[in-house]
Amino acid sequence: MFDATLHIPPFNVRLRSPLVAVRRHVETFYPQATLESGRSAFVDFNVEIAPGRGLRRFWRPQVRFLLDGTEPFFPLPAAQAAPMFEWGMNWCVAQRPMGWLVLHGAVLARGGAALIMPGFPGAGKSTLCASLAFIEGWRLLSDELTVLDPVDGMLIPHPRPISLKNASIDVVAGFAGARLGPIYRDTRKGTITHAACPPASMASAGERARAAWIVFPRFEAGAELHVERLSRVEAFTLLSEQSFNGDRMGKAGFEALCAMFDHVTCHELVYGSTAGGLEGVRRICVS
Template identity: 80%
Template sequence: MFDATLHIPPFTVRLRSPFASVRRHVETFYSQSLLSEDSRDFIDFDVEILPGRGVRRVWRRQARFLLDGVEPFYPLPAAQAAPMFEWGMNWCVAQRPMGWLVMHGAVLAREGAALVMPGFPGAGKSTLCASLAFIEGWRLLSDEMTVLDPADGLLLPHPRPISLKNNSIDVVAAFPEARLGPIYRDTRKGTITHAACPPASLRQADQRARAAWIVFPRFEAGATLRIEQLSRVEAFTLISEQSFNGERMGAPGFEALCAMLDHVSCHELVYGSTEQGLEGIRRICVT
C-alpha cells in the first residue's frame, strides 16, 4: 500500500492506494511535495484510491475515490486510477475550503500581477494556460482552481499538473519545456494526459498574486483574433457561474469577488490558434 503525505499548496493531503499507477503519478508530478513522517502536520484531505469491491476487484477492475472514508462519486475503470486522483482533488478543493472563494479557472502571474481565465468547457483554457507557462514564462498558480482569500484579496497558488485533453495534447507536447505523463484513453473527457508544473512555479508556490486581468478565452477553429472589453457587471455574472462555493460563503464571498473586480480589466478573447491566443493575451496584459 502506497502511503504518502503531500504538501500541495495551500493544502496538506494524505494519499493511500495500492495502485502502482498512482504511485508513479505521485513520483512523476509530486516528488517535491512529499513530506517526511516527522514533518507531517494537520491533514486537510485524507484521500484513498482503492480497488472496486467484490468481483470488481478482478473482473472489469475499478478504482474508487474516498475522502475521509466517504466515497463521493462512482468508481472509474482501474486504468484511470491516477487521473482519478487529479479529478478527486479538484472536487476536494471545490467542496471543502469554506474560508476561501473557489472558482473554476486558470491563474498565472507576472511580477505579482495575476491573469485569471475562468474555465468554460471547450474554451481551450488549459492549452492557452500551458502555452503561457511554457512559452511566455508566466508563473503558474493553478490550471483549474482560482482560490481567492477574502482577508487580503490575493490569489493563492495551488500548483498541480496541467490537465490536457484530445487535440491539446499534441500542441503542448511540442513545447520544449513541457514534460508530459502517460496518456489515458476513453475517459469521460476523452483522451487525456498531464503536463508537469514548471519548476520555477513550484519554487514560488508561497507567493500570492493580485488579480489584474480577467480573460474569458474561447477557441474557435478558423476564427480571427477578436478582443472585446467587458463591463464589471458582465464579468461578475460570468465568473459567478464558475464559482463552486460562492453561495455557501454568502456575503464574504460576494464582497471578495466585487473587490477583486474593482482592480481588474475584463475581456473576452476569441482566437483560432495558439499563436493568436498568445498574441491576444499580450495585447490585453500590458503593464
C-alpha cells in the same frame, strides 16, 4: 501500499493507495511534495485511491476515490486511477469549506499581477494556460482552480499538473520544457494526459498574486484574433457562474468577489491558433 503525506500548496494531503499507477503519478508530478517521515503536519484531505470491491477487483476492475473513508462519487475504470486522483483533488478543494472562495478557472501571474481565465467547457483554457506557462514564462498558480482569500483579496497558488485533453495534447507536447505523462483514453473527458507544472512555478507556490486581468478565452479553429473589452458587470455575472462554493460562502464570498473586480480589466478573447491566443493576451496584459 503507498502511504505518504504530500504538501500540495497550500494543502497537506495524506494519500494512501495500493495501486502502482498512483505511486508513479505522484513520483512524476509531485517529486518534492512528500513530507519527511515522522513529521507532524495538519492534514487537510485524507484521501485513498482504492480498488473496486467484490467481483470488481477481478472483472472489469474499478478504482474508488475516498475522502475520510467516504466515496463522494462513483468508481471509474481501474486504468484511470491517476486521473481520478487529480479529479478527486479538484472536488476536495472545490467542496470543502476552507474559508476561501473557489472558482473554476486557470490563474497565471507575471510579477504580482494575475490573469484569470474562467473554465467554460471547450474554451481552450488549458491549452492557452500551458502556452503562457511554457512559451511566455508566466507563473502558473493553477490550471483549474482560482482560490481567492476574502481576508486580503489575494489569489492563492495551487500549482498542480495541467490537465490536457484530445487535440491539445499534441499541441502542448511540442512546447519546449513541457513534460507530459501517460495518455489515458476513453475517459469521461475523452483522451487526456497531464503536463508537469513548471519547476519555477512550484518553487514560487508561496507567493500570492492580485487579480489584474480577467480574460474569457474562446478557441475557434481558423478564427481571426478578436479582443473585446467587457464591462465589469457582465464579467462579474459570467465569473459568478464559475463559483464552486459561492453559495456556501455567502456574504463574505460575494463581497470578496466584488472587491476583486475593483482591480481588474475584463476582456473576451477569440482566437484560432496558439500564436493568436498569445498575441491576444499580450495586447490585453500590456505592461
